[in-house]
Amino acid sequence: MTRPKSHTVNGCFITLEGSEGSGKTTCLHFIQQWLTEHQYDHILTREPGGTPLAEQLRSLLLQPEHNEPVDTLTELLMMFAARNQHCKHIIQPALQQNKIVVSDRFTDTTWAYQGAGRHMNTQWIQQLETMVQGTLRPNLTLLLDMPAELGLKRAKKRGNLDRFERETLDFFNRVREAYLVRAKQYQHIYRILDATKPLADIQTQIQTYLIDYFT
Ligand code: TMP
Numbered sequence: 001m002t003r004p005k006s007h008t009v010n011g012c013f014i015t016l017e018g019s020e021g022s023g024k025t026t027c028l029h030f031i032q033q034w035l036t037e038h039q040y041d042h043i044l045t046r047e048p049g050g051t052p053l054a055e056q057l058r059s060l061l062l063q064p065e066h067n068e069p070v071d072t073l074t075e076l077l078m079m080f081a082a083r084n085q086h087c088k089h090i091i092q093p094a095l096q097q098n099k100i101v102v103s104d105r106f107t108d109t110t111w112a113y114q115g116a117g118r119h120m121n122t123q124w125i126q127q128l129e130t131m132v133q134g135t136l137r138p139n140l141t142l143l144l145d146m147p148a149e150l151g152l153k154r155a156k157k158r159g160n161l162d163r164f165e166r167e168t169l170d171f172f173n174r175v176r177e178a179y180l181v182r183a184k185q186y187q188h189i190y191r192i193l194d195a196t197k198p199l200a201d202i203q204t205q206i207q208t209y210l211i212d213y214f215t
Pocket of ligand 1: 046047048079104105106107109110111113114164165
């Protein structure tokens with residue numbers, strides 16, 4: 001398989017975003033397959049997670065039951081603690097080796113879930129973002145968008161809901177709205193995918209965005 005057009009890729013950071021039940025996992029596999037077929041040196045990773053310690057934090061964050069309420073600031077700090085490990089040990093080294101990094105979620109999720117969903121102080125998010133990432137930001141963000149009701153229905157069908165999937169419809173309406181606001185604000189980075197469409201259409205759209213980006 002040849003690349004869409006010959007050119008050199010100097011490390012690029014692609015993120016996949018979306019609410020619950022938007023089909024991120026399936027799309028991620030498609031992206032991985034596309035990058036492999038076109039011989040792009042890449043890694044696939046996720047947030048929260050990506051390193052052993054960050055994966056442990058993920059388990060704690062997603063676990064539905066705790067013996068005490070999880071304070072929203074604790075949650076925010078744990079997300080960024082996991083992200084710090086992830087950036088320092090996985091993302092930054094891979095980018096320095098000119099690899100393509102594809103992450104299932106990144107800080108846009110924090111803006112949507114903690115910022116809009118939990119009403120956290122956005123200045124704190126901004127400060128933590130700078131503290132942990134410096135100037136590191138995604139080069140391309142693919143957003144799977146769909147009405148919150150539909151996403152939640154799909155997530156509930158899978159069963160075994162995690163701590164976030166148990167949130168209210170209002171919470172997920174705020175999450176969706178925040179993503180769309182960011183997509184407008186960062187049009188040069190965001191590409192929106194209609195997650196209500198059939199999978200084949202979504203994959204065609206992803207492919208168009210990837211070819212457009214890499215050529
Ligand atoms: P998922 O990767 O299976 O979607 O699960 C991760 C969950 O963690 C998802 O519900 C969103 C949530 N999350 C946040 O609330 N803030 C964050 O910064 C990240 C990365 C994830």
